[in-house]
Amino acid sequence: MILGKTTEYALSVLAYMATRSQDMYPAELLHRELKIPRHYLRRLLTDLSKKGFIASSRGRNGGFVFARELSMINFAQVIDAMEGEEAMNICLLGFTACIVDKPCAMHDLWSDARSKMAETLKNTSLADLREKYLNDKG
Amino acid sequence: MILGKTTEYALSVLAYMATRSQDMYPAELLHRELKIPRHYLRRLLTDLSKKGFIASSRGRNGGFVFARELSMINFAQVIDAMEGEEAMNICLLGFTACIVDKPCAMHDLWSDARSKMAETLKNTSLADLREKYLNDKG
DNA sequence: ATAAAATGCTACAAAAAGGTAGTAATTATG
């Protein structure tokens, strides 16, 4: 498993919000559109608020909006926040993490491949996603 | 999480065996050396046998050996066998898998990064690992 | 033969991840 389900849900929610133009996204809407289990989604949204990606407003007409500009949120940030920063830093051969001064025999190859992937995720923001989405559609 | 713990254990075991030169590796030895929980390791070893990476011999002086040449086992095979082939094929935005004819907005970027990583894993065999290990040591 | 050293197997326990339910608090609107 590359990403946990919850992380996929998170990306899914943020991507959805980033590619539409409503000014408020209530949990119920996201539940309907994305088929993420209602209550589980609610917790996830609260979590994403606490992590500073989105902001909530309660009460009637409430819901969620982005807490920062789309260009300030990239995929690596979301994945790190959801999975923990160490998640991307594992040693392929199962040592508890990549150790810089005593790397395993796979280290160079692996950390190269991995950091290229990390770069891609870091270089892609929700703004990029939105742009691409709108272009593809039009 | 990039890989499950069990997969890391598997790679760890195979890498250990590939980089030594004993002609038999009993579970107890691997347990001592790699600190993998005894009984859990035993199941894993049986599993790796069934999957054709190693072969077991029972009874006194028994243990595990490779079932094929080191050059015929690469990292991608092991990961696929442990995690399922689909694991590497997930859609970043949470659709149930990458769908070829209706890809999401992240697809091109993501599948590129991902396939490069997969290439690296496929191009590295246990024989390569062994060679590198022995060179590093000497 | 018998004991020792192994793997094979099955059942269960604990922890983590994923999912469900319901209540309390907050806010806009008629």
Add this chain to the structure above:
DNA sequence: CATAATTACTACCTTTTTGTAGCATTTTAT
């Protein structure tokens, strides 16, 4: 003010993953 729409919180359930225990079976050494 009352009501409806909405998030926040807490407690619990289910499934999956990881870990433990023990007995049965096989093989070799003595």
